[in-house]
Amino acid sequence: MDAFAVFRNRVEEKLINLFPELSDNKQALSRFVVEPPRDASHGDLSCNAAMVLSKVLKSNPRAIAEKLVAEFANDEQVEKIDVAGPGFINFTLTPDVWQSVIADANKQGADYGRPEVAPVGKVNVEYVSANPTGPLHVGHTRGAVFGDALASLMDFCRYDITREYYINDAGGQITVLANSAYLRYCEALGDDIGEIPAGLYPGKYLIPVGQALAEKFGDSLKSMDETERETTIRPVVLELMMDLVRDDLKKLGIKHDLFFSEASLHGGGNGGDIKETLDWLGEEGLVYQGTLEAPKGKTPEDWEDREQTLFKASDFGDDTDRALVKSDGTYTYFAADIAYHRNKYLRGFNSQIVVLGADHAGYIKRLSAAGKAVSGGEAEVDVKICQLVNLLRNGEPAKMSKRSGNFVTMAQLVDEVGADVVRFIMLFRRNEAQLDFDFDLVTQQTRENPVFYVQYAHARACSAFRNAARDVPELDVSLEALQKADLSKLSHPAEISLLKTMGQFPRAIEAAAAAHEPHRVAFYVHELAAAFHAFWTKGKEEPQLRFVNHEDRTITLARLAMVNAVRQILRNGLSILGVSAPEELS
Structure with a gap:
């Protein structure tokens, strides 16, 4: 039960009655929320409906709240209800509401917290999308983990998800890559x-690429002119570099359903998706000939003062x-971006996360x-920015520079x-905030290490x-037995407090998916871990709260049912984050 x-x-x-x-x-009804009160002493749930709807109903918030309170007078699951402040x-x-969390978690297992109804529409999550010019470094790692966890979160919430990687294989950096690989090829010879x-x-990292070229082509590349040579080795080098990227991602458990080539937007007999998109924008009256004012601050390299x-x-x-379009007639990066998002929209993705x-x-x-432009306002593009990761080693930051070859790789x-x-720490902070990754x-x-x-x-x-x-070997603690436990025995304030934290899991998952914020899941499992550790400690101080009670097998089974629900919820949350849930720690 999601209370x-x-x-x-x-x-x-x-309210409707x-x-x-x-x-x-x-629309008005969708605006109010039921959530935990800021002060736990105020109760279990807090609702702002009276204040949200006061203007619509043209009535005083407290008057609305008092009418609502009267409606709940005979609700058997409400132990106490009151109006606070301007109309909260x-x-x-009652305890049985929270006790039912145990029953639900043990019954639903890996599906606990998953919404019953799948949202409408398809969602595309594009992440990593690094230039295929070298190994992935720690700067890519945060976005990779964030995107993968977000896709897993939305998949858990029954969204129709596609995980996508946009290969930047159409720019001048690929020519540089091919020439760099050719140099290593000569070295291999x-x-x-x-x-x-x-x-x-x-x-x-390009030394093995040069060796692979030598094995494939022998010394034949040396007799080719530069254009023929680049045309010959470009696809081979790209594939070798993408193999390197995939190997790096695999180490971190990062998955993609589709690797989309930017170069494919430029190709085709009709000039490719970019030309088709620009023609379409022209037909829609969204393109014109004109000049742009110089941007404020630092002028971008691709800015041109011309019509x-x-x-x-x-x-x-x-x-x-x-x-x-650039002055040399080639398309700007943004032209490719527009074509790519139109391509996604035409593939059915009204929700696009980048x-x-x-x-x-x-x-x-x-x-x-x-x-908005390529979809007539139907598609939403949500850009999630992952801020920098500062690696700390012996108090000194690790420098990263792909061009120099001196960087910390994923x-x-x-x-x-x-x-x-790596995964948990990268998710244990909001994506738009900088993150310090302290190896020590x-x-x-220790408790200061959140993943541990x-x-x-x-x-x-x-x-x-x-x-x-070990202590009560004759006690049946199978899942079937746990599902039959008498949960009414769990009424101690410490038990109810733990159950309330457990009961917030479905709400936390739904809110995280709606906001596209997987860090909320990391925060939640850490909060649940803290609540469980606190209960464990309390059991040491108060023997009647220990999980195994030799005098009362009924309470023992009920507490073990609660413990099983805790580990199931932790397992579900960690699975979304792509983090393992070990049964023992060395």
Whole structure:
């Protein structure tokens, strides 16, 4: 039972009974919430319906609240209800409401917290999308983990999800990559290549690529002119680099359903998706010839002071109109962006989530404008920016520079501390806030290390069953037996407090998915872990609260049913985050 959803529905039903005119005003009814009160002493649930609807109903909020309170007078699950402040309604519920959380979690198992009804529509989550010019570094890691966890969260909530990677394989950086790989190819054939020339990628990660080219082509590439050579090796090098990227992602458990090539937008007999999109925008009257004012502050490298083909981005909420064609006749990056989002829309994605790095904050409005324009306002593009990660090692930040070849890779990070640590720490902070990744902290087995703290809670829950098997071996603690436990025995304030935290899981999951914020799941499992650890400690102080009670097998079974529900909820939350739930910690 999701108490928050159940009582929100009850409040809405009673409001319609009291004020029939609200039955036709679903928008107004959708605005009120039922949530935990800020002060736990005020009760279990707090509802702001009276204040939200006071203008619609043209009535004093307290008067509305008092009428609602009277409607709940005979509700058997309401122990206490009152009006606070300007019109908040506070509910204190009977213990059986919270006891039912245990029954639900143990019955639904891996589905506990999952909404019953699937949302309408298809969702595309695009993440990582790094240039395929080298291994993924720690700067890519945060976006990769965020996007993957967000996709898992929405999948858990029954959204129709596609996980997508946009391969930036159409720009000049791929020519640089091909030339850099050719140099390593010559090295593999025994040539002394000396110092890597400026402008090429010097990283040692290209040595195996050069060796692979030597094995595939022998010395035949040397006899080709530059254009033929680049055309020949470009697809091979790209595939080898994408294999490297996929291997890095695999180390971290990152999954994608589709790898979409930017170059495919440029191709085709009709000029490709970009030309088709620009022609369509022209037919819609969204393209014109004009000039742009010089941007304030630092002038972008691609800004040109001339009359050019412009997209009316400002009509769709952007700060300025955007150039589509460069002076040399090639398309701008933004032209490809518009075509890509139209491609997504034509594939049925009305909801498009794009995960970008901190240096792409300026893309938020322009991509949103592109989504609205190409879909007639039907598609929403939500750009999620992942801020920088500061690696701390011995008090010194680790420097990163892909061009110099001196950077900390995703693979190195995972190899040193493990995928679980990397994923949880990357999610244990809001994506738009900078994150300090402290190697000293994340390898400690202390409560200050959040991933250890949560995994230890799950391991502790598992240890309760091992202890029960040792101390009362004749007690049946199978799932079937736990589902039949007398949960009414769990009425101590410490037990009810833990159950209330457990009961917030469905609400936390739904809110995280709606806001596209997977960090809320990390925060929740940490909160539940803290509540469980607190109850464990209390059991040491008060023997009557211990999980195994030799004098009362009924209470023992009920408490073990509660413990099993705790570990199931922790497991469900950690699974969404892509983090394991170990039964023991070394």
